[in-house]
Amino acid sequence: MDSKNYIDSGILELYVYGALSEKESMEVSQALQQxxxxxxxxxAIERSLTQLSTAAAPYQPDQVYQQIKTKLNFKDQEVAMIPITRKRTNWPAYIGWAASVALLIGLFIQFDKNKExxxxxxxxxxxxxxxxxxIQVAEEDLTKTKTILSVLRNKDVIEVPLQAQQVAPEAYAAVYWxxxxxxxxxxxxxxxxxxxxKxxxxxxxxxxxxxxxxxxxxDSFNEEATKVFALNNANExxxxxxxxxxEGGSESPTMEQLYTLGVVNS
Known part of the structure; x- marks a missing residue:
């Protein structure tokens, strides 16, 4: 066999594109082995096809087939005489699907990374x-503690102990005025x-x-850690x-619920 003439005949392109009969394909397979x-x-033809597919070229088997006919200088009548079973192998579609799947996998992986x-x-x-x-709470507590200490140590502040009353014999409180x-x-x-x-x-x-x-x-009795409250008192x-x-308080004190009471010393 003259390999050069065999290659130039164009039959190898038909073989790669699946455009040969079963008998012709077997003959080409034998030639490949020998x-x-x-x-x-x-x-080389398969690599060229892969490169073409990678470039996202549309799959146009009729156009490619026409180019092969032109290269072989076949007339339509001559081609019609060759028994050809055209096996449609849509390489660009397969490669495109694979690329799409790979892209989706990459996007999901990137999405997960971004989510994390x-x-x-x-x-x-x-x-x-x-x-x-x-830190803010600690600073506020520190400021409040310093304020309480300064009040307790101020000799001009009047201390008024509040004694327990009948409703709560164990209760006690104090006012620093x-x-x-x-x-x-x-x-x-x-x-x-x-x-x-209440x-x-x-x-x-x-x-x-x-x-x-x-x-x-x-109102914030339960939340106040120091249990010391500052209230305005402009009264004598x-x-x-x-x-x-x-809850909400009363207009006048409920004397039956008087817990502590203390008199200001003159």
Whole structure:
């Protein structure tokens, strides 16, 4: 066999494209085994086809077939005489599908990585906010503690011990009244936790006649760690009392729920 003429005949292109009959394909397969140069030519044709597919060229078997006819100088009648079973092997479609699958896998992997990264960023931000919150709370507690200490050590602040009353014999409290700043610091560490729906209310009292004035309710009793509350007091107080009232407070003290009472020493 003249390998060069066999290669130039164009039959190898038809073989690669699956355009030969079964008998012709068997003949070409035998030639591939016997002649390395023919096998190398077939591999070169397959590589060219792969490169063409990679470039996303549309699959046009009729156009390629027409180019092969032109190269072989066949007329339509002559070609019609060759028994050809055209095996449609859509290489570009296969390669395109494989590329699409690979792209989707890559996108999913990247999406998962980005999702994990976003979760790490969010978690870090949460931890940062919690840390900042703890620092802020610690600073606030420190400031509050310093304020309480300065009040307790101020010789001009009037200390008023509040004694337990019949409704709560074990209770106790104290008022530290700074007349200059018109602020009363109420220490209620000795009071029991109020039941649900109830709140402690602090009263400034005039004794003759008995005239109570509300200084406010201790709504954050459970949350306040120091159990010391600062309330405005511009009154000429003669005594202080603490009662247990419904949430929101009362207009006048419920004497049956008087927990502590103390008189200001002249």
């Amino acid at each position: 002649h390395p140069e023919i096998r190398a030519e077939v591999e 990264l976003r979760q790490e960023v969010v978690q870090s931000q949460i931890e940062k906010n919690l840390l900042e919150g703890k 700074d007349k200059e700043s018109q602020t009363a610091y109420i220490d209620v560490a000795g009071l029991p936790t109020p039941p649900p729906g 709140v402690y209310q602090v009263w400034s009292l005039k004794l003759d006649p008995l005239t109570p004035t509300s200084l406010g309710t201790l 107080s003669e005594a202080f009392g603490i009662t247990l009232e419904p």
